[in-house]
Amino acid sequence: MNSEEFHPIHFFEEPIDVFYSASRPFLEKTPICPDGFSWRGNNIYIIKTISEWRDYERRGRYARNMQPQHAAVAKIRGSWGVGRFYFRVLTDQGVVYDIYYDRSPKNVDDRKGTWFIYQELGS
Numbered sequence: 001m002n003s004e005e006f007h008p009i010h011f012f013e014e015p016i017d018v019f020y021s022a023s024r025p026f027l028e029k030t031p032i033c034p035d036g037f038s039w040r041g042n043n044i045y046i047i048k049t050i051s052e053w054r055d056y057e058r059r060g061r062y063a064r065n066m067q068p069q070h071a072a073v074a075k076i077r078g079s080w081g082v083g084r085f086y087f088r089v090l091t092d093q094g095v096v097y098d099i100y101y102d103r104s105p106k107n108v109d110d111r112k113g114t115w116f117i118y119q120e121l122g123s
Helices: 060-064 068-077
Strands: 007-019 036-039 042-055 084-091 096-102 114-122
Touching: 036 114
Parallel strands: none
Antiparallel strands: 007 036, 007 114, 036 042, 042 084, 084 096, 096 114
16 A cells, blocks of 8 residues: 555544553654544454654744744654644554644643644545
8 A cells, every 4th residue: 555545535524532542652743643532432453554753834823932943943853742643543443534633732731742633535
């Protein structure tokens, strides 16, 4: 399965809960592809990671709060609370999805990011 073989079918941009097997390492702000996720009341298992990529673009208020020379470096390496980790996955249902982890904190009391299902893809 080549990543270029796919095109978007449905866009969702909905939060999901992910899960990992006990044997997999977990870094909260630099995640690896999960083993599955819960979405709309169903557990969906990931059987293959087709591709993955990172996007450190600063969005919203974060786009204006850094000097240009520092923003250029942050776009390559990332900075605290900024960035998305994307995963194109094949599920046990035979469906290909793009999911991502957004490192932006929800608020001052909950500094963790959020996982989203972005889109369903077809070939």
